[in-house]
Amino acid sequence: RNIAQSNNWAQPLMTEDSLDMLISHVPPTNGKGVTRESSVQNLKNLLFQRRERGLKSPKVIMSGHLHTSTSVGYNEELDALWIQPGTAGYNHNEGDHSSFVIVNTNDQTKDVESVEEHRIYNKDDGSQEVEHYGTHKIDLSQKKLEDRVNFKDVRKVVIDAHQKDYKDFRTMDVNHRLLKEGIRLDYDSFKSAEEKEEALINNFSLLQVYTDRVKTTIKDVIETERRELAKEKGNEELKDFQLDGLRKNIYLKLSDIAAKMFHTTYEELHAIDATINENVHRDNMLFRAYGIREHDINKFVTIEESAKVDDFKYSFGAELTNKAMQATSNSWQNKILSRLGPKDFQEMAELHLSQKVKRTRDMRNKKEALDFWAKSNQQGLITSQDALKTSMYEEKEGYMSKERSEDDLYKLLDAQDIQKKIRNMPDSKTAQKRRDEETKEIKKREKEELIENLQRKYKNESPIFIDTRGNFVFTQDQNGQLKRDYEFNQQIPENYKLSDIIDEIDYTPKRLETLLKDKKALLFNNSNNLRYLGILKDGRIEGRIPLEKSDNIDYSKFETYKETQEGPLINYKREN
Numbered sequence: 121r122n123i124a125q126s127n128n129w130a131q132p133l134m135t136e137d138s139l140d141m142l143i144s145h146v147p148p149t150n151g152k153g154v155t156r157e158s159s160v161q162n163l164k165n166l167l168f169q170r171r172e173r174g175l176k177s178p179k180v181i182m183s184g185h186l187h188t189s190t191s192v193g194y195n196e197e198l199d200a201l202w203i204q205p206g207t208a209g210y211n212h213n214e215g216d217h218s219s220f221v222i223v224n225t226n227d228q229t230k231d232v233e234s235v236e237e238h239r240i241y242n243k244d245d246g247s248q249e250v251e252h253y254g255t256h257k258i259d260l261s262q263k264k265l266e267d268r269v270n271f272k273d274v275r276k277v278v279i280d281a282h283q284k285d286y287k288d289f290r291t292m293d294v295n296h297r298l299l300k301e302g303i304r305l306d307y308d309s310f311k312s313a314e315e316k317e318e319a320l321i322n323n324f325s326l327l328q329v330y331t332d333r334v335k336t337t338i339k340d341v342i343e344t345e346r347r348e349l350a351k352e353k354g355n356e357e358l359k360d361f362q363l364d365g366l367r368k369n370i371y372l373k374l375s376d377i378a379a380k381m382f383h384t385t386y387e388e389l390h391a392i393d394a395t396i397n398e399n400v401h402r403d404n405m406l407f408r409a410y411g412i413r414e415h416d417i418n419k420f421v422t423i424e425e426s427a428k429v430d431d432f433k434y435s436f437g438a439e440l441t442n443k444a445m446q447a448t449s450n451s452w453q454n455k456i457l458s459r460l461g462p463k464d465f466q467e468m469a470e471l472h473l474s475q476k477v478k479r480t481r482d483m484r485n486k487k488e489a490l491d492f493w494a495k496s497n498q499q500g501l502i503t504s505q506d507a508l509k510t511s512m513y514e515e516k517e518g519y520m521s522k523e524r525s526e527d528d529l530y531k532l533l534d535a536q537d538i539q540k541k542i543r544n545m546p547d548s549k550t551a552q553k554r555r556d557e558e559t560k561e562i563k564k565r566e567k568e569e570l571i572e573n574l575q576r577k578y579k580n581e582s583p584i585f586i587d588t589r590g591n592f593v594f595t596q597d598q599n600g601q602l603k604r605d606y607e608f609n610q611q612i613p614e615n616y617k618l619s620d621i622i623d624e625i626d627y628t629p630k631r632l633e634t635l636l637k638d639k640k641a642l643l644f645n646n647s648n649n650l651r652y653l654g655i656l657k658d659g660r661i662e663g664r665i666p667l668e669k670s671d672n673i674d675y676s677k678f679e680t681y682k683e684t685q686e687g688p689l690i691n692y693k694r695e696n
Contacts, residue, residue: 138175303326338374338444465483475516591629641653
């Protein structure tokens, strides 16, 4: 997203001859023609520019960001193997499992040979199960894209009944005390606006804790039941009505947990009033605890089409979880805010009010006062302009703002060390100039190396030739036929054309006749009496070069041959 940062890693991405693996947080594409996120598009553009320079795509691209399940496949748009490991985390994960991968590579070539997909299942008893779900076999030599990645089921449990040992970050600092105290609604007991605001902010922090707990509770129950169904009927195509048992189990488990929250049992409730059906009690408990009922489970924990359990959508049951989280958040938010009035919110907002203004009227509207405080909480201050817009404030007569220098502000924030680092940083123009010079130097070295390699090539392997029309090199057309290129338009590495640097290459052009004299080729006649050179290697014809008048060869000086077919082999014999 940050242009300055992207320039740093774009440099090797655009200049390295070959890349075994590119690891990026954001994906390299959102799909062909899709430009949803600028950061993704920036990466995609760099990958395309790399290919335009004549460099191959990275062999493998690994990315995250999307919080989806594991995905391994060859992407035609990127011309690369694309691995998405999945979401290993427990939080910030809408899926019915967590996942990670183990990538196996060839020690010599660094090519990816296989990707092992592992899944982590969180159970409602507080334990975890880790399964080697399957292995994606990789063979990039296959012509068909769909054959380059093949998945093989493994379904082997490698860790079972592992007790989760995640640490909620709120238990690792001073908020541990906050968790023990819980939400406080006795705002009248606080003596100042500062204390009242601190309690309010703490309450909102705990609101998020309670909402997260609802999510993990419901998610673990759904995940456990889905996992049990997979073990029982994993190979069967199931229809939605066949999930009735799964939904019933979810309902019973969640309503049991809800009863424990309120320190009761359904046996106790039945003893109080035997005329009320147990399902009524269960539904009411479920609603009191999570804001959902049995009909919500039946509505949201579903599949649209028949499928195997492992083919259920990754977010199976997430709609139920989200509804319960929203209901919990709304319920607690109402409780937290209901005992505060317009006067409370205005006083708390004024803790962050500009000293340039003073209050002239009290706020009477609770929503207006709440919005006023919310702005102070989001911005960290209420500017004089913000205050004047409410018509409840006016500027103080004769007030003179105290001007502060940059040094004053850094001292006020106790951030002199940061100020020193910033001052020592080069300005953007200097930094850009340095990057431009580095890029120029890299390109210079690349060009020098390219010229050296080409001089070696045209001296030993594939010489530049000359005829009466001028110097030329041979290129191949789409049919594999050799053509003479007098303009040196041949594409070469580093996004050059040979014509760009031919004048800087030290070479001596050869005549085709020299190949005959050095016995590296023989003179042939075909059935249409057209002459060509047969390039020899180990006594066999390796290639053929059509001859033209411009070669100015005296054919009488050389013996002429014809090609012959001997079974599957092509040989040659001297003409009579």
